[in-house]
Amino acid sequence: MSKPIEVRNPRTGKYDYVIIPPPSKLLVQLCNRLRRSQVNWQKIGLKNRIEALQQWKKALLSGLDKLTEALVNDTGRLSISTLEIDSFISSIDRWCTLAPNLLQETIQDTTISFIELQQSAVPYPLVGVISPWNFPLLLSTIDAIPALLAGCAVIVKPSEIAPRFTAPLLTAINSVPMLRDVLTFIEGDGETGSELIENVDLICFTGSVATGRKVAEKAARLFIPAFLELGGKDPAIVLRSANLDLATDAILWGSVVNTGQSCLSIERIYVAESIFEQFVEQLVAKAQRLQLAYPTLESGEIGPIIAEKQAAVISTHLLDAVSNGAVVHCGGKIEDDGGAWWCRPTVLTSVNHSMKVMTEETFGPIMPVMPFSTAEEAINLANDSIYGLSAAVFAQSEAEALEVARHIDAGAISINDAGLTAIMHEGEKNSFKFSGLGGSRMGASAIKRFMRKKAFLIKTKPIQDPWWF
Numbered sequence: 001m002s003k004p005i006e007v008r009n010p011r012t013g014k015y016d017y018v019i020i021p022p023p024s025k026l027l028v029q030l031c032n033r034l035r036r037s038q039v040n041w042q043k044i045g046l047k048n049r050i051e052a053l054q055q056w057k058k059a060l061l062s063g064l065d066k067l068t069e070a071l072v073n074d075t076g077r078l079s080i081s082t083l084e085i086d087s088f089i090s091s092i093d094r095w096c097t098l099a100p101n102l103l104q105e106t107i108q109d110t111t112i113s114f115i116e117l118q119q120s121a122v123p124y125p126l127v128g129v130i131s132p133w134n135f136p137l138l139l140s141t142i143d144a145i146p147a148l149l150a151g152c153a154v155i156v157k158p159s160e161i162a163p164r165f166t167a168p169l170l171t172a173i174n175s176v177p178m179l180r181d182v183l184t185f186i187e188g189d190g191e192t193g194s195e196l197i198e199n200v201d202l203i204c205f206t207g208s209v210a211t212g213r214k215v216a217e218k219a220a221r222l223f224i225p226a227f228l229e230l231g232g233k234d235p236a237i238v239l240r241s242a243n244l245d246l247a248t249d250a251i252l253w254g255s256v257v258n259t260g261q262s263c264l265s266i267e268r269i270y271v272a273e274s275i276f277e278q279f280v281e282q283l284v285a286k287a288q289r290l291q292l293a294y295p296t297l298e299s300g301e302i303g304p305i306i307a308e309k310q311a312a313v314i315s316t317h318l319l320d321a322v323s324n325g326a327v328v329h330c331g332g333k334i335e336d337d338g339g340a341w342w343c344r345p346t347v348l349t350s351v352n353h354s355m356k357v358m359t360e361e362t363f364g365p366i367m368p369v370m371p372f373s374t375a376e377e378a379i380n381l382a383n384d385s386i387y388g389l390s391a392a393v394f395a396q397s398e399a400e401a402l403e404v405a406r407h408i409d410a411g412a413i414s415i416n417d418a419g420l421t422a423i424m425h426e427g428e429k430n431s432f433k434f435s436g437l438g439g440s441r442m443g444a445s446a447i448k449r450f451m452r453k454k455a456f457l458i459k460t461k462p463i464q465d466p467w468w469f
Contacts, residue, residue, distance in 0.1 A: 005160050005189060010076035010304045013339025017073075019163050021188030024195055030184065031155060031199035035126045037181035038153035042123055044178070046103060049149055050096045052178035057092045059172035067137075067168040074136055074162035076340065077293060077303030080258050084138045091138075091145055091425070095447070099149040102444050103451075114461040121451035123151035124225075128200030130193045130215070132207045133159035133306055134261040134363075137169075143204040143227070144183065146447035153182040157196050160189040161307050198222065202450065204441075205229070206263075208361075209386075209434045216437055227438035227449060229431060231361040232263040232389030235382035236418060237404060238279060239375065240272040241396035246416065248282040254392060254418025256290065256345045256365035259303050261310070263435075264390055264419045267362055269369045270378045276371040280349060283367065284329045287345035294337050302365060304340040311341035314364035317357040318346070321368070326351050331365070353384055361387070379407045388432025392418040409433065412442075 007017040022030065041049065060067065064085070071081040106119045127147040131140035136158055144154045158166055166185040174180045186192065190211070197203050197218050202225045205215045212230040219226035236254070238247050254266040271279045291300025305311045315334045322328065331346030343364050351358055351368040358368055372378040382391060390412040395401035398415055405413040411429035414420040421429065421442065428443030430436070439449045 005187075007160065007163060008308060009073060010306045011338065011340050017164055019160060019187035021192045022186055027186065027192070027195055028199055030186070031126060031196075034153040034155055034182060034184065035201075038123075038125045038151070041153060041178075041182045042151040046099060046149065046151075048178065049151065050099065052176055053092050053096055053145070053148065055176045056172055056179055057089060059175045060089065060169075063168050063172055066171075067165065070164040070168055071137055072297065074133075074164045075303065075306050077258070078297040079301070080303065084135055088137050088141055091141070094425075095145050095149055098444075099146075099447060102447055103150065110457075114459060114463060116458045116460050118456040118458060120454040120456065121448070122454060123147075123451050124201040125153060126200045126202075127152045127154045127450060128196045128203045129154060129156040130196065130203065130205045130207070131156065131158050133161035134258065134263075136162040137165050139206050140166075140185070142441060143446075147450045148179075148183060150447050150450040152202075152450050155196065155200065156185045157188055157193050158185065160187070163187055194218065197224075200224065203227070212437070225438065225449075227441065229263065229436045229441060230389075230434060231387055232265070232435055233267045233359065233361055233385050233387040234265060234390050234392070234410070235268040235270060235385070235408070236266045236392040237378045237382055237394065237408075238269070238271040238275070239378075239393070239395040239400060239404065240274050241400060242275070242394035243396065243416075244275060244279055244282055247394040248279065248286055250392070250394070250416070250418040251367070252283060252286050252345070254414075255367045256287070256302065257419070259305060259343065260365035261306060261363055262419070262422065263361075264422050265363070266392060266418050267366070267368075268358055268382070269367055270372050270381050271369055272378075273371045273373050276369070280329065280347065280369055283369070284347045287347055287367070288330050290345050292335075292337070292342050292344065294340070294342065302342070302344065304342055305334075305364065308341065310363050311343075314343055314362055314366065317355075317360065317362045317364075317366065321348055321351060321355045321357045324355055326355065326357070326368070353381070359385065375404050379404060383407075383409045386434045389435035390414070390419070390421055390429075411435070
């Protein structure tokens with residue numbers, strides 16, 4: 001019998017929910033059943049798979065209130081939960097529209113006149129997804145939806161920190177006969193995730209570098225593909241010519257949206273010396289306008305810190321920075337209100353790369369700002385990291401910003417904006433350094449990852465090959 005896991009409510013601090021991981025034997029049986037059902041799921045064709053996902057969307061919309069309530073209880077925030085649900089629903093439509101063109105078989109001539117090439121692809125039978133707590137709904141489905149349309153069965157293990165949203169999802173899934181045998185969500189912690197890897201044909205993981213390394217090593221031993229989206233310490237570079245009003249607006253949003261609990265958060269800000277003081281002044285003024293979403297969900301823009309352990313990390317980074325000379329302009333501490341952990345938008349100066357807040361992932365609404373004298377220095381500072389997920393560059397002209405952006409070691413770089421890959425999923429990108437491994441989860445590659453390519457080399461004329469004996 002699996003041991004129940006108590007789940008904390010991020011707004012109250014109370015443990016008011018319980019999940020029960022499946023016993024190992026049951027997990028094996030479940031994966032085997034999904035793999036058997038995948039055969040028919042693939043056989044029914046893309047048109048019917050699209051229809052099944054559209055039926056799922058209708059079921060989700062009819063139970064939207066329960067999904068929203070569960071997600072709010074998981075995360076303690078309302079406006080971002082609404083945005084997350086909207087993004088999830090729209091992603092179903094987007095992939096249903098894109099899939100027919102992306103999954104077409106192709107026939108083409110080759111460099112040998114009598115040989116024709118036909119390209120096809122076969123889905124991996126069972127895809128496993130292990131997702132995090134910061135955007136629990138979106139990040140548990142961002143890989144699952146294209147995998148399903150590719151013809152795979154999918155099993156998802158969300159974080160044990162934010163698992164409530166799966167109940168309304170499963171209700172909607174179980175109302176669609178074609179879908180319920182090839183898509184499911186299971187409860188559990190890291191131990192369940194480790195067991196899951198042993199029973200799937202491909203694994204997608206979003207989370208920390210430390211856990212991602214364990215996932216990659218286990219997948220390698222099992223000889224299955226692993227697609228990892230890991231941590232970030234995203235830099236923003238503000239060049240002397242930048243529009244400061246636009247830059248401070250964008251960087252503030254990119255740094256503190258979802259209380260900074262995003263791998264795509266701006267966590268390091270480098271500003272040209274000549275505009276440094278003006279930039280800091282504007283950023284602080286704007287940051288101070290944002291309020292905590294307390295005592296009600298509508299009281300402000302900044303929600304609670306979802307994971308209790310993350311509050312300790314943020315506090316450690318702040319204490320380390322201040323003890324080493326950093327200056328706090330606003331915010332600067334963890335607050336305990338109503339049993340929940342909160343952190344107001346925090347602007348720091350007099351920071352450097354000896355501090356944890358400039359080198360380790362903070363995952364909070366912290367904005368350390370550091371001056372630079374030349375563009376080359378800014379690039380070197382931005383690249384002085386083990387991470388390379390995304391970044392942002394601000395300048396008056398796109399050409400000037402792009403010239404700097406081309407030298408940054410990161411997979412997605414927003415020009416005169418911040419965190420655009422959280423909004424737009426069209427551009428293919430790879431994670432650099434320790435920020436991930438495997439193909440892009442954006443663009444066309446996001447669906448093609450879940451298929452093994454086949455090449456049919458067809459002789460079109462009954463002739464002797466010139467290289468035969």
